[in-house]
Amino acid sequence: MKKIAFLILAFFVFALNSCKDxxxxxxxxxxxxxxxxxxxxxxxxxxxxxxxxNIDFGTVSALEGSAQVKLVVDTSVSNAVEGVDFQIVNQNTTVNAGQIEGKFQVKLLEAGATVAPKVIVFKLQSSSIPNATFDQTYILQYTKACPFNITPFSGTYKVVSDTWQDYEPGDLITVQQGPAPNQFKILADNNIYISNSATAYMLVTVANDGTITVQSNEAFNYGAPTGSLNVSGSGKVNFCTGSIDITTINYGSNAGYKFSLVKN
Structure with a gap:
C-alpha cells in the first residue's frame, strides 16, 4: 500500500509540474x-x-513569417522636428520569421541640439503585427554639451539671482580669465557694499566636467557690523553658453546662498 500511495503521489506531482510548464x-x-x-x-x-x-523593440512571441515595423514620431508631444533636429536612419525595418526583436537608429543632429532638453516621442506601427497594450511609447530626451573651454568666461555678465543680495537681478559684473588656464575672476568693482571692491574678487576654478570651486582672493570688507568675510562656494558652469551658476556660496559662516550669472 505504501508503494501504491507513493506512485499515486509521484503521478500528481508530475501532472502539476507538467501543467505549470x-x-x-x-x-x-x-x-x-x-x-x-x-x-x-x-x-x-x-x-x-x-x-x-538605438531604440529597441520586440514581440512577445516569435514571428511565423517576416513582417515590417515602422517607427513613427508623435508630433503632438515632441518638441524636436524630424529632418531638422534629427533623422530616423531606418524608419522601416524587417523582423524575420523566428525573431522576436529588432532596433531602429536615430541620428541626433548637432545643428538642432540645444542646452535645454529636446524631446522626441516615438510609437510603433505594423500592418501585420498587432500592438500590445503596454510599452507603446518611447520618450527620448537629449541635450547639447560642449567640451572644456575657458574662453567663454570673460567680459560682461548679467546677474540672474543673488540671494546674499550684494547685487540685484540685471546688475552687470565683469569677469576676467586667469591667472591659471582653468580659472577666471568675478570682479567686485561695482559692489557698493564692500570697501575693497577695487581689489577683491571671487576666483573660480573650473574642472573638465564643468563643476567649479570658488574662493575669494581676500576677505570682502562689509564694514561694521558685518566686518570682513571670506567667500567660498561651489557650482557649475556651462561651456556652451558661458553661464555661471554658483549653487552654494558662503560668506564667512553665512552659508548656503546662490549666485547665478549669464553672459550679457
Missing part, C-alpha cells in the same frame, strides 16, 4: 512593444556633428 508557454499573437525600456537620454557633443542612438 504548459502555462508558461505563450502561443498567442506576437504583440509589438518597446521591449528594453520606454525612456532614453542622450547627449550631442559640440563638434561631433551628430550622435546616433
Amino acid at each position: 504548459d502555462a508558461e508557454v505563450y502561443e498567442g499573437q506576437p504583440y509589438l512593444h518597446f521591449n528594453k525600456g520606454t525612456r532614453g537620454e542622450a547627449v550631442v557633443t559640440q563638434g561631433t556633428g551628430s550622435t546616433t542612438v
Whole structure:
C-alpha cells in the first residue's frame, strides 16, 4: 500500500509540474512593444556633428513569417522636428520569421541640439503585427554639451539671482580669465557694499566636467557690523553658453546662498 500511495503521489506531482510548464508557454499573437525600456537620454557633443542612438523593440512571441515595423514620431508631444533636429536612419525595418526583436537608429543632429532638453516621442506601427497594450511609447530626451573651454568666461555678465543680495537681478559684473588656464575672476568693482571692491574678487576654478570651486582672493570688507568675510562656494558652469551658476556660496559662516550669472 505504501508503494501504491507513493506512485499515486509521484503521478500528481508530475501532472502539476507538467501543467505549470504548459502555462508558461505563450502561443498567442506576437504583440509589438518597446521591449528594453520606454525612456532614453542622450547627449550631442559640440563638434561631433551628430550622435546616433538605438531604440529597441520586440514581440512577445516569435514571428511565423517576416513582417515590417515602422517607427513613427508623435508630433503632438515632441518638441524636436524630424529632418531638422534629427533623422530616423531606418524608419522601416524587417523582423524575420523566428525573431522576436529588432532596433531602429536615430541620428541626433548637432545643428538642432540645444542646452535645454529636446524631446522626441516615438510609437510603433505594423500592418501585420498587432500592438500590445503596454510599452507603446518611447520618450527620448537629449541635450547639447560642449567640451572644456575657458574662453567663454570673460567680459560682461548679467546677474540672474543673488540671494546674499550684494547685487540685484540685471546688475552687470565683469569677469576676467586667469591667472591659471582653468580659472577666471568675478570682479567686485561695482559692489557698493564692500570697501575693497577695487581689489577683491571671487576666483573660480573650473574642472573638465564643468563643476567649479570658488574662493575669494581676500576677505570682502562689509564694514561694521558685518566686518570682513571670506567667500567660498561651489557650482557649475556651462561651456556652451558661458553661464555661471554658483549653487552654494558662503560668506564667512553665512552659508548656503546662490549666485547665478549669464553672459550679457
